[in-house]
Amino acid sequence: MDIVLATRNKKKVEEIRRILEGMNINILTMDDFPTCPEVEEDADTFEGNAVKKALLVAMCTNKIAVADDSGLEVYALNGDPGVRSARYAGEGADDIANIRKLLEEMKDVPDENRGARFVCCIAVAYPDGRTETFFGFAEGRISREPKGRIGFGYDPVFYPVGYNETFAEMPPEEKDALSHRGKAISMLKEYIMKIHYS
Ligand code: ITT
Numbered sequence: 095m096d097i098v099l100a101t102r103n104k105k106k107v108e109e110i111r112r113i114l115e116g117m118n119i120n121i122l123t124m125d126d127f128p129t130c131p132e133v134e135e136d137a138d139t140f141e142g143n144a145v146k147k148a149l150l151v152a153m154c155t156n157k158i159a160v161a162d163d164s165g166l167e168v169y170a171l172n173g174d175p176g177v178r179s180a181r182y183a184g185e186g187a188d189d190i191a192n193i194r195k196l197l198e199e200m201k202d203v204p205d206e207n208r209g210a211r212f213v214c215c216i217a218v219a220y221p222d223g224r225t226e227t228f229f230g231f232a233e234g235r236i237s238r239e240p241k242g243r244i245g246f247g248y249d250p251v252f253y254p255v256g257y258n259e260t261f262a263e264m265p266p267e268e269k270d271a272l273s274h275r276g277k278a279i280s281m282l283k284e285y286i287m288k289i290h291y292s
Contacts, residue, residue: 095290098122100151100161100219102132103180105246106275110162113270113279117286122157130154140164140177140215141227148219156221160282164214164274166248168196168236170203179247189247193240196251200236208235212252214274216282226285230277245269 097119099107107123114121124130133150137143140163147161165179175182175196183191200208212232219225233255240250242262249262254272261269270276 096120096122096157098124098127098151098155098157098159100124100133100147100159103162103246106162106164109266109270109273109275110160110279112266113276114283117283118291119286122155124151127151127155135163135177138177140213140229141217143177144215144217144227145219145225148217149223149225152219152221158221159219161217161219162214162275162278163217164212166196166210166212166252168200168208168210170207170209171199174199193248193251196236196248197239203236205235208237210234210236210252212248212274214278216275216278218282218285228278228281228285230274230279230281232272232274232277 099110099121101107102124111121130151133147135143137146144161144163147163148159151159151161165176167173167176179192181187183195211234214230216228217225234253237251237253237260241260242250244264244266245262250260252261254261261273
């Protein structure tokens with residue numbers, strides 16, 4: 095079966111491909127559909143944005159589409175950057191600028207209050223308009239300075255619970271086993287096996 099990944103984030107594509115490896119799925123990306131329009135992510139929930147992205151791409155390609163809307167929720171910042179994680183330091187901001195802003199906002203937050211979680215909502219959409227969603231979470235804490243160079247986004251400042259290495263210091267497969275995306279995609283895998291291969 096064909097599935098289109100409804101994301102323009104190459105690092106997400108890399109992770110999702112790795113986690114889905116071994117399944118009998120032909121993975122297509124937005125590079126295969128250059129005329130599909132970009133989606134404005136204006137919903138105020140991860141689910142709202144994920145469903146919107148998946149539906150638009152399913153309609154535009156006439157194929158099953160899978161979207162990922164994800165982000166970092168910091169408890170001391172009342173859940174920020176949340177759905178705005180990709181553009182926390184402004185529209186078009188890069189990972190370095192977003193991390194710099196986060197560490198600046200948290201400079202007076204003591205170690206015991208630096209808890210945070212990554213959230214991932216995966217939405218599947220069919221060309222007829224049906225949708226399904228799956229959530230994954232990863233609990234952890236925010237470091238005082240970036241550590242490691244693997245991964246993307248806020249990985250260099252996120253210590254998953256029970257680890258003294260950030261996501262950006264771990265081998266990719268270790269991150270996948272602990273991560274919000276790893277958990278949500280595992281649920282997607284089970285769903286695909288049940289609905290499409292049984
Ligand atoms: P698409 O909408 O095209 O999928 P995007 O990067 O704009 O790409 P989101 O709106 O879902 O995607 O924003 C997700 C942001 O949350 C991402 O850019 C990172 O800053 C952060 N993020 C999500 N998952 C992450 C992870 O596994 N590690 C580090 N940061 C992550």
